[in-house]
Structures are given as structure tokens and as C-alpha cells.
Amino acid sequence: MKISMLLLLYIIFINLPINLSFTYTSINKKSIKSMILSMGYDTKVQVSSSFEAKCVLASDKDISLTNYMQLPVEQYVCIKMPLNAVLTRIDSNRFNLTVPPVRFFNFDVSPSLICKVTQSNEAILIESSDCYLRGSPFVESLNGCFNMLIRTNFKWIDSSYRKSILSNSNIYVEVDPPAPFKYFGKTILENTGSLALSIALRQIENAFVTSLSKDYEKWANDRNYRNQRAGRFSPK
Numbered sequence: 001m002k003i004s005m006l007l008l009l010y011i012i013f014i015n016l017p018i019n020l021s022f023t024y025t026s027i028n029k030k031s032i033k034s035m036i037l038s039m040g041y042d043t044k045v046q047v048s049s050s051f052e053a054k055c056v057l058a059s060d061k062d063i064s065l066t067n068y069m070q071l072p073v074e075q076y077v078c079i080k081m082p083l084n085a086v087l088t089r090i091d092s093n094r095f096n097l098t099v100p101p102v103r104f105f106n107f108d109v110s111p112s113l114i115c116k117v118t119q120s121n122e123a124i125l126i127e128s129s130d131c132y133l134r135g136s137p138f139v140e141s142l143n144g145c146f147n148m149l150i151r152t153n154f155k156w157i158d159s160s161y162r163k164s165i166l167s168n169s170n171i172y173v174e175v176d177p178p179a180p181f182k183y184f185g186k187t188i189l190e191n192t193g194s195l196a197l198s199i200a201l202r203q204i205e206n207a208f209v210t211s212l213s214k215d216y217e218k219w220a221n222d223r224n225y226r227n228q229r230a231g232r233f234s235p236k
Helices: 002-013 029-037 065-069 073-078 137-141 186-221 223-232
Strands: 043-054 086-089 094-098 102-104 107-119 124-135 146-158 163-175
Touching: 043 186, 065 146, 065 163, 065 186, 073 086, 073 107, 073 223, 107 137, 124 137, 146 186, 163 186, 186 223
Parallel strands: none
Antiparallel strands: 043 163, 086 094, 094 107, 102 107, 107 124, 124 146, 146 163
16 A cells, blocks of 8 residues: 555646746755655655657747746746646745645545746746645545655747757655555565656656647737736736
């Protein structure tokens, strides 16, 4: 059943490649791993994924993919989330992502994540280490039994002959489940968790980046849509 815990966690990450970002200087990959390994949890899983979504070349005059990727971060709430998840803005660069209950065996699990977004002229990064599971007493008892760190990095190619959005994601998870789930082989648990997270991450990351590409197509060629989004988030 410890396998079930890792698979439950995989549901969380089904929505990760969402849209957020963090600064490159905040923490690098090596330091993330060292932080995770220092926590003393029994089972550790690490997965990575990359994806590229091509974008349309046609756009209105003086409109570019770079313009789109540098829109204010609050406009991320306009992007359609996988699994009908809900993204709400907390403050200037933090968002709450809540996934509607997902049926997993006999459990309904609704993960909620706090994500931090940081933009630069060349990239958007997403970082989260704050996840809470909502559901039955058993599901909620899993809170405190795991630690995780998530990073998704978005870059883009913007030229007259090629436009693409590129993503790269890394997830680090440690699990310390309560008895009797402790008594399964560590190697089996880690391999199972890695496989489940890898499949979920690839599928959802691809879906989200494709959604970004489609949203850019509409934004780049529909002035009313651009004005609607700009007006929605303009200062009152």
C-alpha cells in the first residue's frame, strides 16, 4: 500500500506544468536534491520531463510570442488547466492550484498546491514545495508523510520561421508513510513511484504546453481577446 501513496502523489503532479516560475538564482537542481536527501524520508522519487509545442507563425502586426510569454503573471488564470483544475491568484507572484476530486481506487483525492511564479526576459519558472491533500480521513492523514519540490521552466523560440514553447520539469519526492505501508521493498516502491510520476508528468506537461500554444494562437490573432484579457487585469 505504500505503492498506493506514491501513486496518490502522482495525481498531484498531473497538473504541475501549470504556468508558474521561479528565479534561477533561488535554488539550483543540485541544492534541491541535497535538501530533499537531508530530510531523512524513507522512499525517494525523482523524475524529469521536457516538451516542445510549436506555435503558429501568423500573428497580427507587432505581436510576437515573446510579447505573449512576457504577459503579467496574473494572466495565467486565463489558461485552461488540465483535469479542470482551478488556478487562483494569491498575490503578485503566488497562485493556488486546486484539482477537483480524482477517484483513485476507493479514494477521492483533491490536491491543492501553492506555486510561486518568477519571470525574466528569457524564461518563466514554476516552483512549489507546498502541497495539501484533501479527501477522506485516510487521504488527509497522508499530509505530513511526504515532502516534495517541483520546478517547471518555460522558454521559447521566437523567429520569423520558427516559434515554439519549450518546457522542462523536475519533481523530487520523499515519502515516509505510516505503518503498515512501510513494509514493502524500497526498490519496488521507488521504481513504481518513478514510473507513475513520469507517465503523469509527461502527459500533463505536454497537455499544458499545447494549451499555451493554442492560447497564444488566439491571443496573437484576435485583438478583442487581447483587449479582454488586458482589461480584466488592468488596475481599477
